[in-house]
Amino acid sequence: MALSLSVLAVVSALYLIAFVLAVGAERRRSFGKPVPDQYDDFTYCKYSTDASTVYGLSAFLAVLASHGLVTGVTKCLCFGRGLTAGPARTCAVLSFVLSWITFLAAEACLLAGSARNAYHTKYRARFGVEHLTCAELRKGVFAAGAALILLSMIFSLLFYGSHAKADTGGWQKHINEGVSMNPYPQPGDFPSEKP
DSSP: OOOOHHHHHHHHHHHHHHHHHHHHHHHTOOOEEEEEOTTSSEEEEEEOOOHHHHHHHHHHHHHHHHHHHHHHHHGGGTSSOOBOSSHHHHHHHHHHHHHHHHHHHHHHHHHHHHHHHHOOOOOOEETTTSOOOOOOOOTTHHHHHHHHHHHHHHHHHHHHHHHHHHBOTTOOOOOSOSSOOOSSOOTTSSTTOOO
């Protein structure tokens, strides 16, 4: 398998789009504010925009598509051809494990943040008597997801590159075995020759 620039471009673009969406989700979190109703009998929570839920889910889908593309192209490291032994295979296996860990953590942050941001306090409290607190998403959940997206992108691209370098194409490398296939004789090939 050769390194494909189109795969690198699509994977990088999807990861960067997901990063921008996660940062946008962090900046557009919904905030709740207790406000009195029109008769001043009860207070209820009035929330700002729900844009971060949509941004978070869009980032979730973009990371899923990008990681799925890398996994499909490399055949998940398990189902493809064998890799040649050496530093490239070691780097491929290590970056494979780290890319999956950061991918799952990023997806968990994005999904949990989107679900928690979509939750709104529905109950009411008596105005001036009971204190009403509005449920909100903690600051930094989507930011953690954005940081993990960048790490996942780095490890996925490193995995793809090292996998392409270590891929044998179904053939094993043979070094110093048997007769040379060189069409020209080398000095010392014939015993009667003296260099």
